Amino acid sequence: MNKRELIDAVAFTTGLGRDVAGEAIDGLISAITKAVARGDTVQLIGFGSFSQGKRGARVGRNPMTGEEINIAAARTVKFTAGKTFKDAVNATR
Structure with a gap:
């Protein structure tokens, strides 16, 4: 699913127009990006958590x-999936 398909799915599920759904998704992505860039953790209960990680210097x-x-x-x-998300993924096998 790409961004356009996601916008269409959110618009269909919520009954919002595609423009409004697109703005909402863009706002969500922007808010998560800014929070993680500041070093905050964003927790969406049931879905997962976004946070910063560190990768040390190394020789390649x-x-x-x-x-x-x-x-x-x-x-x-870093993204850590929540329990509800994991359960939903595993239920579709």
Whole structure:
């Protein structure tokens, strides 16, 4: 499902227009992005949690030449699925 399909699904489920549903989804994504960038954790009970993680600096290899390269430390985004979400995914097997 891409963003357009998600907007259509939300519009159908809620009875909102596609424009309003699109603005709501954009607002949700923006709010989550800003909160996680500040270092906050966003918890959506039943769905999951978005938070920051850390990846330390390390040495890697260029696959073409085999040369060692230094990879800088970075902040990452972590998503942990909630119980209700996990149960829904596992029920559809």
